[in-house]
Amino acid sequence: MEAIHRFSFRLFPISLAERCRKPSLLAPNFRKLIHRTISSSPNIPKFIPAPKTYGSSSTSIAKAGWFLGLGEQKKMSLPSIVKAGDPVLHEPAREVDPKEIGSEKIQKIIDDMVLTMRKAPGVGLAAPQIGIPLRIIVLEDTKEYISYAPKEEIKAQDRRPFDLLVIINPKLKSKSNKTALFFEGCLSVDGFRAVVERYLDVEIAGFDRNGNPIKVDASGWQARILQHECDHLDGTLYVDKMVPRTFRTAENLTLPLAEGCPKLGVR
Numbered sequence: 001m002e003a004i005h006r007f008s009f010r011l012f013p014i015s016l017a018e019r020c021r022k023p024s025l026l027a028p029n030f031r032k033l034i035h036r037t038i039s040s041s042p043n044i045p046k047f048i049p050a051p052k053t054y055g056s057s058s059t060s061i062a063k064a065g066w067f068l069g070l071g072e073q074k075k076m077s078l079p080s081i082v083k084a085g086d087p088v089l090h091e092p093a094r095e096v097d098p099k100e101i102g103s104e105k106i107q108k109i110i111d112d113m114v115l116t117m118r119k120a121p122g123v124g125l126a127a128p129q130i131g132i133p134l135r136i137i138v139l140e141d142t143k144e145y146i147s148y149a150p151k152e153e154i155k156a157q158d159r160r161p162f163d164l165l166v167i168i169n170p171k172l173k174s175k176s177n178k179t180a181l182f183f184e185g186c187l188s189v190d191g192f193r194a195v196v197e198r199y200l201d202v203e204i205a206g207f208d209r210n211g212n213p214i215k216v217d218a219s220g221w222q223a224r225i226l227q228h229e230c231d232h233l234d235g236t237l238y239v240d241k242m243v244p245r246t247f248r249t250a251e252n253l254t255l256p257l258a259e260g261c262p263k264l265g266v267r
């Protein structure tokens with residue numbers, strides 16, 4: 001799941017952010033310059049998509065299946081993120097054999113997922129998003145990511161930092177009927193947002209990366225991330241369950257909802 005909503009603009013001074021919202025006011029060369037400046041700064045996360053400079057397309061990995069084998073995968077650098085339309089994102093993933101969790105292959109997949117999520121940056125990633133149809137999810141939310149969101153939004157979403165979680169073969173269930181409606185985005189559908197209704201409180205059970213059984217209770221934004229990532233394992237993208245007529249570009253995120261759409265917040 002995408003880390004944030006308005007990161008790209010929040011890194012600029014207001015006046016520049018305003019100019020960026022109006023592409024016609026910005027000469028193409030100037031836009032390129034901003035892109036390079038932001039992308040090349042080592043201490044600032046790249047919230048504007050950087051040009052792909054590594055690895056072969058994960059789409060080709062996905063299309064070929066991941067049967068290329070570990071030997072082939074080892075030669076490649078970090079995978080890029082598979083985008084909507086690739087069948088691997090629209091079909092159920094299969095369970096990991098618990099006996100395989102400690103294998104070099106599964107451990108490498110987990111490492112790749114964590115690095116890919118952080119590089120994006122995102123707050124969650126499912127294995128199908130790097131072209132691997134296995135039931136593995138990773139998620140984390142940091143103080144730094146959260147600091148870029150408006151305070152009132154953080155409060156409304158009940159968003160709190162949490163350490164990296166790796167869950168294999170997750171089984172998720174809601175703990176109450178309470179739900180919330182908020183915009184969310186996805187690294188596989190980048191550049192867009194839509195409102196999705198999610199449970200507020202969930203519990204999830206599965207295995208950690210050492211093969212030990214784990215169970216996590218989550219609420220608020222963490223519960224949303226878990227539901228979003230588990231949906232990926234069933235071949236479901238957020239756009240498959242979004243509230244109709246709320247789909248929009250990230251740039252239009254703050255525009256009002258169309259008349260008749262349900263209000264954001266807890267139900």
Ligand SMILES: [Zn+2]
Pocket residue numbers: 001002185186187188228232
């Ligand atoms: Zn996603």
